[in-house]
Structures are given as structure tokens and as C-alpha cells.
Amino acid sequence: MHATQALILAGLALASQASQAVPLSEDFNLQVKLTAVSDYRSRGISQTLGDPAAQLELTLLHNSGLYAGVWTSNVDFGSAIDAEGNRQTLKTRQELDSYAGYYWQISDVFNLDLGYMKYSYPKNSEFNMSEVYAVLGAYDAQLGVSYSNDVENFFGKHQDTLYTWLGYKTVLPAEVGLELRYGRNDMKDPAFFAHDGSSRDAYREWQVRLTRDFIGLTWGLSYIDTDLSQSECASWYGYGDSCSATVVASVSKTF
Numbered sequence: 001m002h003a004t005q006a007l008i009l010a011g012l013a014l015a016s017q018a019s020q021a022v023p024l025s026e027d028f029n030l031q032v033k034l035t036a037v038s039d040y041r042s043r044g045i046s047q048t049l050g051d052p053a054a055q056l057e058l059t060l061l062h063n064s065g066l067y068a069g070v071w072t073s074n075v076d077f078g079s080a081i082d083a084e085g086n087r088q089t090l091k092t093r094q095e096l097d098s099y100a101g102y103y104w105q106i107s108d109v110f111n112l113d114l115g116y117m118k119y120s121y122p123k124n125s126e127f128n129m130s131e132v133y134a135v136l137g138a139y140d141a142q143l144g145v146s147y148s149n150d151v152e153n154f155f156g157k158h159q160d161t162l163y164t165w166l167g168y169k170t171v172l173p174a175e176v177g178l179e180l181r182y183g184r185n186d187m188k189d190p191a192f193f194a195h196d197g198s199s200r201d202a203y204r205e206w207q208v209r210l211t212r213d214f215i216g217l218t219w220g221l222s223y224i225d226t227d228l229s230q231s232e233c234a235s236w237y238g239y240g241d242s243c244s245a246t247v248v249a250s251v252s253k254t255f
Contacts, residue, residue, distance in 0.1 A: 030061070031254065035251070040074075044185075045237060048076045049078055056073075057069065066101075070099075074095075077124070078090060099117040101114055101115020113133075115134075129150050141168050145165075164183065165182065167180065176211070177210065179208075179211070183206070192233075203226055209221070217252065218251070220252070226243045228243040230244070
């Protein structure tokens with residue numbers, strides 16, 4: 001699921017719309033972002049089984065702070081065990097997200113982003129879900145929360161999920177950007193099972209990212225990890241190494 005990037009999208013887009021958006025009228029601007037990553041990770045978990053992904057984001061911005069957009073990426077969830085105990089290859093190869101929200105610049109140092117996001121997976125609609133989110137920004141830090149009550153569990157029933165995260169951004173010498181994030185994803189019910197029979201409802205994930213603009217592109221290098229063991233990861237996501245520590249390279253262009 002495309003989470004963190006979408007949560008901070010409005011603030012970044014509205015703050016930079018003068019230089020990184022296509023003006024449509026006096027009130028509306030369109031932002032287009034193209035991204036390539038060596039591994040599509042969301043909330044610390046690989047959505048492509050460790051393979052690269054190409055992503056496209058379109059956001060319509062209004063001067064009032066209202067915004068709406070779509071985001072898409074290739075995905076690969078491999079296979080899963082069905083209700084009869086048989087392993088079936090999952091057909092979806094695309095994630096398509098739509099979102100809308102309101103960005104409020106409260107003061108020079110405080111801002112608030114409120115919105116709604118819908119995740120869709122063609123050919124595997126059982127993964128579709130929606131959530132509401134809020135992000136409070138203060139100086140260079142952000143506190144975000146996302147809530148959903150339509151995530152489908154092992155038994156085909158909906159359950160609540162709550163994702164909270166704390167982020168920080170700054171600029172280092174040589175115009176190198178530094179981004180830090182620490183998050184907690186709570187499924188509200190036992191979801192992650194270890195080999196010893198223990199289980200837990202939630203896991204933690206973190207990311208350290210360096211960025212640098214060069215030849216009109218933004219280059220990034222991220223270290224991403226979670227506190228899930230391989231058995232816990234496989235019990236929910238199907239593959240033990242989808243939650244392991246990794247380094248992700250990225251390049252993006254914003255218009």
C-alpha cells in the first residue's frame with residue numbers, strides 16, 4: 001500500500017507548486033511525478049517481492065488547500081493459500097490509489113493535512129481498502145496517523161488497522177536531504193505468528209533516506225527495516241524476506 005508518500009504529498013506539493021507544478025488557471029495547478037525504485041516498500045514491507053517498480057502520480061492542487069489525485073505502481077504479491085488450502089498465484093500486477101484532502105497552513109511553522117485514500121488492486125479486489133489520514137507538521141517534523149476499518153483478514157472479515165508514524169526532514173551540507181521515519185502498524189488482532197507459536201497485533205518499521213537533486217532529477221538512497229521476524233512476516237505477507245532490512249535506490253522527476 002502506498003502510504004507514507006501519500007500522507008505527506010499535499011504539504012510538499014503545495015509548498016513547491018510555484019516551481020514544480022503545471023499551472024492550469026489562476027486557482028488550479030497540476031503536479032506530475034515520475035518515480036523509479038529498486039524495491040517498492042510500503043510501511044516497511046516489499047510490494048514487489050524485492051523487484052523494481054515504476055510509479056506515476058498526478059495531483060490536482062487548488063489554492064485554497066484542497067487537492068485530489070491518483071497514484072499507480074506495479075506490484076507483485078506472488079502467491080497465497082486459498083480457503084481450501086491450495087496455493088494460488090495472485091493475478092494483480094497494479095496498485096491504483098485515489099485520494100483527496102485538505103492542506104491547511106496554520107502558521108509559518110505549523111500545518112495540517114487531512115484526507116481520504118482508496119487503494120485498489122485490479123484482478124484481486126479482495127485487497128482493496130480505504131483509510132482516512134491526518135498529518136500534523138511542525139517545523140521540520142511530522143506526526144501522521146492513518147485509520148482503516150475495511151482491511152480483510154485471514155477469514156474474509158473486516159478489521160481495524162491503525163498506522164502511526166513520526167518523521168523528520170532536514171538538509172545536510174552539500175544540499176543532501178535527510179529524511180527519517182519511525183512507524184507502527186497495528187492490526188488490532190493477532191496477525192503475525194512466529195515459529196514458537198507466539199503472535200502479536202502490531203509491528204514497527206523505520207527508514208533513513210538521503211536525497212540529492214542532480215541534472216534535474218531527485219536521487220534517493222534509503223535504508224528500510226522492520227522488527228518482524230521471517231516467520232512473522234511470512235504468516236501475514238506470505239514471504240519471510242519481504243520485511244527484512246534492505247537498501248532502496250530511487251530516482252524521480254516532478255513537473
